Amino acid sequence: MSSLENVFYIQAGLGVLANMFLLFFYISKILGDRPKPMDLISCQLAFVHIMMILSEGDNLLANILESLKLGNDIKCKTTFYINRVMRGLSICITCLLAVFQAVTISPSTSLLAKFKHKVKTHIIYAFSLLWSFNLTFSSRLIFYVSGFTNVSDTHQMKVTKSCSFFPMNYILRGLNLIVTVSRDIFIIGVMLTTSTYMVIFLFRHQRQCKHLHSISHLRASPEKRATQTILLLVIFFVVMYWLDFIISFTSVLLLMYDPVLLTVQKFVIFAYSTVTPLVQISSGKKIISMLKTLYSKCH
Structure with a gap:
């Protein structure tokens, strides 16, 4: 397991570096x-992806909080809350990106054109709405997270090496599941709908350009590259x-800490956060x- 953990740390490091590069690039453009x-x-x-990687499990953010002597309970609540907020923001901002792209490329005759300005x-x-919603939506889970004590006595579900999750009663667990799934299905539905619209529009535009350009020019068209990028990001996400x-969901149902499930989950989370900036x-x-x-200046 230690060698596999090293692979995850390398994957997480690559994701942080790639996202930091993008962050500084866009900050320089904005300023x-x-x-x-x-x-x-x-x-x-x-x-969001940087904070998502740093707050996942017993990671860098947890080690920083531990070095500040804030206590295991505060460390667990803080890292868990930040991670959940960032996961929610990741799906919401990705959806916003897809919606904005759809509005941007829409022709002047479409219904979406009036929303451009x-x-x-x-x-x-x-942005304010998305941040406020996710900060509020994830706050309810703080009361169910604490520093890990003893599973046999408290029936806590161990979620990391030092943090545990108090089980909810069936009513609260059902309501939480319904609200979370409804939110995610709605957002992913919007994202898939807008992405499908973009793909259809770009393919139609490509067919129109086929009568005006050669096949060699068509293969390298920006429309085709944009279509492939959109499909890759949406499907992978x-x-x-x-x-x-x-x-x-499986971990919550089993009410147990499974190292194999946790390892696979880390791989899934780090994979998306790493591949997205690379794409x-x-x-x-x-x-x-x-x-x-930069490469030419260094050499």
Whole structure:
């Protein structure tokens, strides 16, 4: 298990570095010029993924809190709360990114075209709403997390090496599950709908351009690259998210700490947080050109 843990630490380190690079890149764009909504969304997504990785389990954030002598109970509540908030923000901001892309590429004749200017002016309100919702939505779980004591005496479910989760009664557990699943299904439904709209629009645009350009030019068209990027991000996000949800739901049903499930869950969480910035970096021309510039200066 130790060698597998080392793999996860390497994966987490790669994810933090990639997201930090994106974070500084978008901060420089925001400070250097008039900020674009896409830059603001991507900047927040990179920050959320950094905090998501650092707050997962007994990770860097937990070690920092432990070094401050704040107590195991405070450490567990803080890391668990931050991690849950960041997971919620990850799915919400990814959905916002998909919605904004759909509105941006929509033609002037579509119904979404009238929202183009409204999206730009109300993007800050959308951020405030998403942060307020997730900070409030995840606060209810703080009361059920504490420092790990003794499972046989307290019937706590061990979720990390030092933290445990008090079991809810069946009514609260059912309500919590209904609310969480309803939220996630709605957000993922919106994300899939907008992504499907973008894919259909880009394929139609590609078919129209086929009569005007050669096949060689069509293969390298920006529309095709954008379509592949959108499909990859959406499919990968949905698969990783529901794998994480299934693992978490299984742990809650079993009311037990399973090292194998926890190991697989870490891999799923780190995989999405790591792959997402790498896809964004590889598909961004300005980011690639900046990397080439930095590489040429170093050599």
